Structure formats: structure tokens, C-alpha cells
Amino acid sequence: MKKVVVGLSGGVDSSTAAAILHNQGYEVIGLTLWLMKGKGQCCSEGMIDAAFICEQLGISHHVVDIREVFQTNIVDYLVSGYSAGITPLPCSQCNKTVKFGPMLQYARENLGCDRIATGHYARIRYSEETKRYELLRAVDRNKDQSYFLYDLSQDLLAGSVFPLGEMQKSETRRIASEYNLKTADKPESQDLCLVEANGSMRQFLDKYLAPKTGDIVDTDGKVLGQHDGVHHYTIGQRKGLGIAAAEPLYVIALDAVNNKVIVGDRTKATQPECTVHRVNWVSMAEPTSPIRAEVQIRYRSHPVPVTVIPLENSRVRIVFDEPQFSITPGQAAVWYEGEKVLGGGIIEQFSDS
Structure with a gap:
């Protein structure tokens, strides 16, 4: 019998992924990562629901305390980023260093298994032509999470299964109901786990970063107002500035x-290009010359045509066909060829041009 370890957060997606594989005849082992204390699907509440699902399916359930790894790789990463004036994206970092990596390592070393599965909406296929595992968008484009998975290595892709990648979210709910899963009607989390656990990103950051009053200025250095910490702001923000002006300011x-x-x-919040570092080439080897692609500079942004120019030290320059609004350092830029993720990285800085 084939064995697979399923990462269970206590939500409907991971629960349904486990039920589908169990119904297909896999020997399924449930694994929940203890990320932090508090409420939310990744915390105490989620662990209880995950344990219930395992009992319901008649499978074993393992809980791994990974709070120190989460603190270092996510909490400290976020706090240092915001304090430096960038807006970090924790999800792709978390997937690689906190979830997929440790899960696959635990499965191999402790459970005699080299396959893990999650409830992510994305797809993986192997290309005989390139001899690489390719990461593809989910069939349900509204739920597609490939943007957050761009940083997975070939080893992690080779060892991962996404049972929901070919499904619509409505089908997931239907299957969960058919199996009478406890989580079938569980509301979907709309926020980052840290936001869900703390109430808001501001409340989370205020636990670690003290208020520090400073000036809000225009490009000429004229003081227009006051702020209580640069970590409370992000590129492209318009609301909540607390300043009056004849035209909208961002x-x-x-x-x-x-x-x-x-x-x-708005024109000053628009850029023709950006540089990206910590690049991971996913479905293709690193090119030696510029390539054409479509890029997303945030999760819900529409893909736009670009030229991706390889640089040294795992960096690229992205030149947009049309200048883009609100390019935010710390966020991910992920480039695609159709449904295929070619690569991605972290937006580093704006061009001086």
C-alpha cells in the first residue's frame, strides 16, 4: 500500500485532501505542525479539528512542535522587514522553510515515507523533456495558490502531492460533505495566520515594534503630517494617512x-521596472539571456507581460511592458508562462531610472 503524510491544518481543504487519498487506498498519516499558541487554523483550534478528522478517518495523527522554527523564519523575518521599511510576504517563506521542508524531513526520518500532501490549490507535473518537476496553476483560478509556492525546490516538488489542484472549491466542499467531515462547513480563513491570531497586522507588529513618531513628507521634503511608525505603512497605501491634499496621495x-x-x-507610485532577489527557478533552469513572461507582483494582481533579465547572485531585473502601480519591496514577484510557474523571488528595490 502506498503511504502519504498529509499536512492537516484543521481546515476543510487539508481535511478533504486527506479523505480523498484515504478513499483512494493510500495509507494516510496525518501531520499537524504546531506553529504558535492562540486561536486560528494553525493553532490550538486547528490542531483539535485535525485530530478529530484523523479519528474520523481512522488514521494516525502526529503533532510536531515547530514553534521555534516559525518564530525565527516567520515572526522575526516579518518584524525585521517591517522595521526596515519593507512589507514582507510570509506565506512563500513559510511554505518552504516551515511547512514543506520540515514536513518532508519528518516524514522521511520518522515515518518511513517520502511523499507529503497538502490542501493547496496548485498542480505538479514532471516534464520528460526538461527532467524537471513543474509547478502549475490550479484549475480553480480563484483559489490558485501557485504564487505562494514558487520557492519550493525540485526535491520538495518531487515529494509533494496536491489532491485539490484539479478541483473547484465548490467540489471540495461537496466532497467534504459527502464524507461527513467535521470541517465541511468550517468558514475559510481570510487572513494570514498571524493576523487571524492577533486581530490585525498592526496589533501583531505593535507587540514587537514600539511607536516611533516621524514625518510624512512629499517628494520635495515638505512635511504634510505625522506618523507613529513606518511599519504601519506600505507602498501604494492611500487610506489612513491622516493628511489633507488637493489630490489623492499615496x-x-x-x-x-x-x-x-x-x-x-499616483504617477510617482508607478514604476517601469524592479529588481528581484532570492530567485528560485521552478519549472525551468535559470536562463542565460532575457525571457518573456507574465508576472504577478502580488497574490491578487493580474499577470502582466514583462521581460525577465537574469542578473548575478540569484537576481533578475523585471521590465514591465507598461509601468505598474504599487510595486512593493518585500513582496513576491512570480513569473509565468501560461499556467506554468517559471520562477519567482522577492522584490528588492526600485530602478533608479
């Missing part, structure tokens, strides 16, 4: 060194 830069929030009109 955050266009965060100067953490001088403790200033810099604002300007």
Missing part, C-alpha cells in the same frame, strides 16, 4: 533610516 517610499513616510501622486 505612499511611494518608506525611509526607515530617517523615519519618514514619503507620499506622492
